[in-house]
Amino acid sequence: MRYNPQTIEEKWQEKWGDEGIFQPEISDKEKYFITIPYPYLNGNLHAGHTRTFTMGDVIARHRRMLGQNVLFPMGFHATGTPLIGLAELIAKRDPETMRVYTELHGIPEDLLEKLDSPEALAAYFGREAEAAMRLIGYSIDWRRKFTxxxxxxxxxxxxxxxxxxxxGCVVKGSHPVRWCPNDRNPVEDHDLLRGEGANILDYTLLKFRLKSDALNTPDASDTSDESNVWILPCATLRPETVFGVTNLWINPDVVYVKARVNSEQWIVSEEAYQKLTYTDREVERIGEISGRDLVGKTVENPVIDHDVLILPASFVDPANGSGVVMSVPAHAPYDYLALRDLKGVELIDYGILDLSDIELISLIAVPEMGEFPAVEIVEELGVKDQSDPLAEQATKLVYRREFHHGVLKNNTGEYAGVAVSKIKDILTRDLIERNLADIFYEFSELPVVCRCGTTCVVAMVKGQWFLNYSNPEWKSKVYAHLARMQILPAELRIEFENKIDWLKDKACARRKGLGTRLPWDDEWLIESLxxxxxxxxxxxxxxxxxxxxxxxxxxxxxxxxxxxxxxxxxxxxxxxxxxxxxxxxxxxxPVDIRSSGKDLIPNHLLFFIFHHVALFPEEKLPKAIAINGFVSLEGEKMSKSKGPLLTLKQSVGEYGADVVRLYILSTSEHTQDADWRSEGVESTRKQVERFYNIAHDVIEMPEAEADCEPKVIDRWMMSRLQRRVQETETALSVLRTRHALQNAFYLLMSDLKWYQRRGGISSLKEVMNVWIRLMAPFTPHICEELWEAIGGDGFVSLADYPVPDPDLIDSNSERAEKLVEDTLDDIEEITRVAGITPEKITLFTAPLWKNLVLKQALIAKQSGKLDMGALMKELMSNPEIKKHARDVPKFAQKLVRDVQNWNDEQVAYSLAGVDELDVLAESAEFIGKEFGCSVAVLDADSAGDDVDLQGKRRFAEPGRPAIYIGGQQ
RNA sequence: GCGGGGGUAGCCAAGCCAGGUCAACGGCGCAGGACUUAAGAUCCUGUUGUGAAGACAUUCAAGGGUUCGAAUCCCUUCCCCCGCACCA
Structure with missing residues (x-):
C-alpha cells in the first residue's frame, strides 16, 4: 500500500465538501468561533499564510473533535492602494512586476496580462486563495466568504x-506626516533615499519674548502693541528644563527670518521658517535679521520671572529645530561646555561685558548624582569642549539617568516632585494652554531625502479624519478588556499593554484606493486597516x-x-x-479566538480590540488572541514583491497537504520564526510515510495475532499512550503546536518502536485507533484514510479527540521498562568500552540489605530527617542489615549523599520500586536476543560464588543490577 | 534610542518561569552495524574529550555573584531578530 497523498487528499476533500461537515448551524452544542485575518488579494498565499492559517485550522479541528460546534470562516481583503498600484503596473507591463508574478506567484503570462484592473486582480486572487485553502484541507465554512x-x-x-x-470615536484634526515638497505627497519608508529610520518627534517650542530693547521699532517698550513683541521659539525635547535656562544660543553666522506666525511675530532660522510653512499655521515672511544682531539681547523666560542673555554658539544648527536654542547648563552637557568655552572670549562686540552673572540652575534631582549632572558627567568623561565627540555621549548619559530616575525640584513650582519621565506631556499641554509653548514636529534623523532627491519635511495634513485612539477613556476600556482576554503566548500580554499605551490617534481616511466612503463626508475613503x-x-x-x-x-x-x-x-x-x-x-x-501573525500586534489586533470595545457590549468582546511567528525560506526572509517566495499551492503540490501542515507546525511554535527547509520537509514526508506504513501493518494484522494476554509491555504501552495524549492536549490547549506534535507524533512513534522491539502486539490496534484520532487535526487527510481502513465510525474529523484515561497509567510497568532500558544501555556501554563480544551475560540484582538501606534512607528523606548518624543507628538495629555491618557504612554514605539531592518525585519513584529479579528474568530473553547470547538473572543473595566469576555481584545496587559479561575481548 | 523576543553541542531545537536523575528530549545531517544480490526503505548503535567494565573530566554567548548544588536565580558586558505608524 503506497502512500499517495494526492489521491487521498482529493478523495477526502471531496467527501468533506459533499457532506458539508464544516458548515455549522446554530445548535444546543457549545460553540467555538475562530477567525484568522483574511488575506490581502495582491498575490498568492505563501508559506507565511500557510503557517497562520494551518494554525487556525488545527485549532478549529481540535475544538471540533472536542465536541464543540466550530465556526471557521474566511473572507478576502482588497481595500486600500496596493491592488490599484499592482493593476497599473500590470497594465503598463512593468517588467519586474511581470517577472515576479509569473515566476514567483506562478501566474501564466497571458492570464496575468488580463489582470490589469483592481477588480480583476481581486477576483483572480480570491479564487486562487480559496482553491489553495481547499487544497491544503482547511475546514472552512465557505458559504460565508466575501470580499x-x-x-x-x-x-x-x-x-x-x-x-x-x-x-465620538472619529474626529477631525491635523496630523504630521513625512512629506516630499516636490512630489507634494506623504512619503513612506520605501519612497526614501535617506532617513528611512527617521521618526517624527514632537518638540516643544518654548516662546521666549525678546525684551524691550529690541528691534527696529521706535518704541519697543510698548508691549501692549503686539507688533512690538518678538518671540524666539526654542525647540526642545525636554520642556521641563525651561526652569533651568541661563541663556539662549544663537548662531551669529546665520541669517534669521522674521515672520508672522498666526497672530504672533517669530524669529527663526530660514530652514525652520520653511518648515513652518508646511504646518497648519498661517505664516508670512516679514524680514530678516542676522544672528549676530540678536546676540547680546535679553529675553524673558516664559515660565519664570527671569531674564536671560542671548549668547553666540557655533554648534547651533539652523537646520535643526527652530535654530534658536535654550541653554540649560546644569543638565545639558553641550550647554555647559559652550558656556565654559565662552569664558575668556572677548564678547564686547556683542555688547556683552561679563558672563560671571550666569549661574547654573539645577531643577532635577537624580539619586546618586550631584546638583549639576551635566557638569559631573563632563568631568567624569573628560569632555574637552563642545566639538569633542564625547559630548554626545555625555548628553545621552545625563538624559538617560535624568529621564528614568530624575524628579523635578521645588523651583519648578507646581510640578515639583513629578518624575521627569512623566512631565513632558503634562507640562507641554499646560504651556500650550497658556500660549507659552507650541508643538513643533521634526525628524529624529536628518536629513530625510525622498527618492526624487528632495529633502523631506514634516507636513501637517489638515482636515483629516481620525480615530481618536488616544482618548484615555477609550484606552482604559481597552486595558480593562485586555485584562480579561487570554493572550497566547502569555509573554506577549505586556507587548499589547505597551502598544495600547503607545497608540496615538490614527488617520482613518484616504483620498486614494479601493474601499468604502465615509458616510458623512464622501470625499474620503475609509482606510483599509x-x-x-x-x-x-x-x-x-x-x-x-x-x-x-x-x-x-x-x-x-x-x-x-x-x-x-x-x-x-x-x-x-x-x-x-x-x-x-x-x-x-x-x-x-463573540469571537472565541483570533489567531494571527505577530506583525499585526501593533496595528490590526490593537484596532480589533479598540473597535469591539467601542461598539459591542462586554459579553460580545473577543475572548482570546493567539500569535505566531514568521516563516523564512532556507534562512532567507520572504518577500512578496522580490522573492524568495513559496506559494501554498507549490508546496502542497510538491509534498502533499498533510506533510506541509505537519512540517510547518512542528518546526516551531508561538512567536518563534519558522525556517522552511526542503531538507526538513523531505524528512517530514518520510515520517508521514512511515506513519502510514506502520498504520497499515497494524490494520492488516490478523485479529488472532493481536489477541493475547496483556503483558507488562502492553501495560507500559497503554500507559505511555495516556501520557502522550495528556501532553498533546495540554500543549494544544495553549497552542504549542510543536510541543503537541513532538508528543502526538514523534515521541509516540518512538514509544511504539520500543513496544514492537520488546515484542508487544496486543495493544497495537488500540494504540493505532487513538493515534489516528490524535493526529487528525494536524494531518486530516491521511487520518481519514486510515480511520476508514481501521473501520472507524464516520469521519475522523468528527470523531472524539482522545482523552487520557488515568486508570491506564501504570507507573509500575514504566519503572520496569526503565530498568530494562537502563540495563540494556549499561551492557551496551560495557561491551563497547571493554571491547567484548558477549557470549554470556549474568545479571545480579541487589541484595536485600541494600534495598533495606535504601528504603530506610528514602523514608528518612521523606520525613525531612536524613542524616548519616541517625540513619546508621537505625540501620544497625535491623539484624538483616547488621549481618553486613562491614559494608553498610560505605554504601550508606554514598546513598545519603545521592538521596539528599533528590526531589520528592525522585524519592517517591524510588520508594515505589519494582521487583527487579522478576522484571529482569522476564526480559532476559529479550536482552539475550539484543546481544546474541544467553542471559542469566540471579539475585545477589542467593547466587553461589561459582557463578560470580569476577566478584561483580558486590556492585549490584537497587535499580542498577551488577553485570558480568563473559566473552571474547 | 525606546519597547518586545532571543543567543544551548555540525544544523534545527527542548529544557530556563517552579535550581538537583542534565553530558542536557526530539529531529536533521554524518559515521558504523543488521537486513538486502545491490540500492532504497526499515531497525540498532555512536556523534565534547578520555576510558580494556557500566566511569571520569569539561561544556549551555562572555565575565562576575548567590547556593551544598546553576543551562536554570541575580548583576555586568557583547551579539542577533522584530516593531516604532498613516503601508497592508
Whole structure:
C-alpha cells in the first residue's frame, strides 16, 4: 500500500465538501468561533499564510473533535492602494512586476496580462486563495466568504463608521506626516533615499519674548502693541528644563527670518521658517535679521520671572529645530561646555561685558548624582569642549539617568516632585494652554531625502479624519478588556499593554484606493486597516447576503442584528430572516479566538480590540488572541514583491497537504520564526510515510495475532499512550503546536518502536485507533484514510479527540521498562568500552540489605530527617542489615549523599520500586536476543560464588543490577 | 534610542518561569552495524574529550555573584531578530 497523498487528499476533500461537515448551524452544542485575518488579494498565499492559517485550522479541528460546534470562516481583503498600484503596473507591463508574478506567484503570462484592473486582480486572487485553502484541507465554512469591496460589506462598514462617529470615536484634526515638497505627497519608508529610520518627534517650542530693547521699532517698550513683541521659539525635547535656562544660543553666522506666525511675530532660522510653512499655521515672511544682531539681547523666560542673555554658539544648527536654542547648563552637557568655552572670549562686540552673572540652575534631582549632572558627567568623561565627540555621549548619559530616575525640584513650582519621565506631556499641554509653548514636529534623523532627491519635511495634513485612539477613556476600556482576554503566548500580554499605551490617534481616511466612503463626508475613503476591525461579525451576515437586497442593508438592520437595538419594524430586510440573523449572531458571537501573525500586534489586533470595545457590549468582546511567528525560506526572509517566495499551492503540490501542515507546525511554535527547509520537509514526508506504513501493518494484522494476554509491555504501552495524549492536549490547549506534535507524533512513534522491539502486539490496534484520532487535526487527510481502513465510525474529523484515561497509567510497568532500558544501555556501554563480544551475560540484582538501606534512607528523606548518624543507628538495629555491618557504612554514605539531592518525585519513584529479579528474568530473553547470547538473572543473595566469576555481584545496587559479561575481548 | 523576543553541542531545537536523575528530549545531517544480490526503505548503535567494565573530566554567548548544588536565580558586558505608524 503506497502512500499517495494526492489521491487521498482529493478523495477526502471531496467527501468533506459533499457532506458539508464544516458548515455549522446554530445548535444546543457549545460553540467555538475562530477567525484568522483574511488575506490581502495582491498575490498568492505563501508559506507565511500557510503557517497562520494551518494554525487556525488545527485549532478549529481540535475544538471540533472536542465536541464543540466550530465556526471557521474566511473572507478576502482588497481595500486600500496596493491592488490599484499592482493593476497599473500590470497594465503598463512593468517588467519586474511581470517577472515576479509569473515566476514567483506562478501566474501564466497571458492570464496575468488580463489582470490589469483592481477588480480583476481581486477576483483572480480570491479564487486562487480559496482553491489553495481547499487544497491544503482547511475546514472552512465557505458559504460565508466575501470580499471587502462587495457592496454589502461596504454597507456594513458605513454602519460601523456611522456608529463610531456618533460615539465620538472619529474626529477631525491635523496630523504630521513625512512629506516630499516636490512630489507634494506623504512619503513612506520605501519612497526614501535617506532617513528611512527617521521618526517624527514632537518638540516643544518654548516662546521666549525678546525684551524691550529690541528691534527696529521706535518704541519697543510698548508691549501692549503686539507688533512690538518678538518671540524666539526654542525647540526642545525636554520642556521641563525651561526652569533651568541661563541663556539662549544663537548662531551669529546665520541669517534669521522674521515672520508672522498666526497672530504672533517669530524669529527663526530660514530652514525652520520653511518648515513652518508646511504646518497648519498661517505664516508670512516679514524680514530678516542676522544672528549676530540678536546676540547680546535679553529675553524673558516664559515660565519664570527671569531674564536671560542671548549668547553666540557655533554648534547651533539652523537646520535643526527652530535654530534658536535654550541653554540649560546644569543638565545639558553641550550647554555647559559652550558656556565654559565662552569664558575668556572677548564678547564686547556683542555688547556683552561679563558672563560671571550666569549661574547654573539645577531643577532635577537624580539619586546618586550631584546638583549639576551635566557638569559631573563632563568631568567624569573628560569632555574637552563642545566639538569633542564625547559630548554626545555625555548628553545621552545625563538624559538617560535624568529621564528614568530624575524628579523635578521645588523651583519648578507646581510640578515639583513629578518624575521627569512623566512631565513632558503634562507640562507641554499646560504651556500650550497658556500660549507659552507650541508643538513643533521634526525628524529624529536628518536629513530625510525622498527618492526624487528632495529633502523631506514634516507636513501637517489638515482636515483629516481620525480615530481618536488616544482618548484615555477609550484606552482604559481597552486595558480593562485586555485584562480579561487570554493572550497566547502569555509573554506577549505586556507587548499589547505597551502598544495600547503607545497608540496615538490614527488617520482613518484616504483620498486614494479601493474601499468604502465615509458616510458623512464622501470625499474620503475609509482606510483599509480601519475597515477590518469588526468584520468577524459580518461572517454571520454574509451567509445570508444572497437572500436579501443590498439596498435593504440600512443602519437599522445592522443595529438590530449586531447590537439588538431598535425595532424590527424599522428594518427593511424580511423580518424572519432578520430574526434568524440576530439569533445566529447571539449564538456565534463573540469571537472565541483570533489567531494571527505577530506583525499585526501593533496595528490590526490593537484596532480589533479598540473597535469591539467601542461598539459591542462586554459579553460580545473577543475572548482570546493567539500569535505566531514568521516563516523564512532556507534562512532567507520572504518577500512578496522580490522573492524568495513559496506559494501554498507549490508546496502542497510538491509534498502533499498533510506533510506541509505537519512540517510547518512542528518546526516551531508561538512567536518563534519558522525556517522552511526542503531538507526538513523531505524528512517530514518520510515520517508521514512511515506513519502510514506502520498504520497499515497494524490494520492488516490478523485479529488472532493481536489477541493475547496483556503483558507488562502492553501495560507500559497503554500507559505511555495516556501520557502522550495528556501532553498533546495540554500543549494544544495553549497552542504549542510543536510541543503537541513532538508528543502526538514523534515521541509516540518512538514509544511504539520500543513496544514492537520488546515484542508487544496486543495493544497495537488500540494504540493505532487513538493515534489516528490524535493526529487528525494536524494531518486530516491521511487520518481519514486510515480511520476508514481501521473501520472507524464516520469521519475522523468528527470523531472524539482522545482523552487520557488515568486508570491506564501504570507507573509500575514504566519503572520496569526503565530498568530494562537502563540495563540494556549499561551492557551496551560495557561491551563497547571493554571491547567484548558477549557470549554470556549474568545479571545480579541487589541484595536485600541494600534495598533495606535504601528504603530506610528514602523514608528518612521523606520525613525531612536524613542524616548519616541517625540513619546508621537505625540501620544497625535491623539484624538483616547488621549481618553486613562491614559494608553498610560505605554504601550508606554514598546513598545519603545521592538521596539528599533528590526531589520528592525522585524519592517517591524510588520508594515505589519494582521487583527487579522478576522484571529482569522476564526480559532476559529479550536482552539475550539484543546481544546474541544467553542471559542469566540471579539475585545477589542467593547466587553461589561459582557463578560470580569476577566478584561483580558486590556492585549490584537497587535499580542498577551488577553485570558480568563473559566473552571474547 | 525606546519597547518586545532571543543567543544551548555540525544544523534545527527542548529544557530556563517552579535550581538537583542534565553530558542536557526530539529531529536533521554524518559515521558504523543488521537486513538486502545491490540500492532504497526499515531497525540498532555512536556523534565534547578520555576510558580494556557500566566511569571520569569539561561544556549551555562572555565575565562576575548567590547556593551544598546553576543551562536554570541575580548583576555586568557583547551579539542577533522584530516593531516604532498613516503601508497592508
Amino acid at each position: 471587502t469591496i462587495d457592496p454589502a460589506y461596504k454597507k456594513f462598514i458605513e454602519w460601523q463608521f456611522e456608529r463610531l462617529h456618533e460615539l 480601519a475597515d477590518s476591525t469588526i468584520y468577524m461579525s459580518y461572517y454571520i451576515i454574509s451567509k445570508y447576503i444572497g437572500q436579501l437586497d443590498v439596498e435593504q442593508l440600512t443602519p437599522e438592520f445592522f443595529d438590530y442584528v449586531l447590537l439588538g437595538k431598535g425595532k424590527i419594524d424599522d428594518v427593511l430586510v424580511d423580518h424572519d430572516l432578520t430574526r434568524q440573523i440576530r439569533d445566529d449572531f447571539e449564538y456565534w458571537y
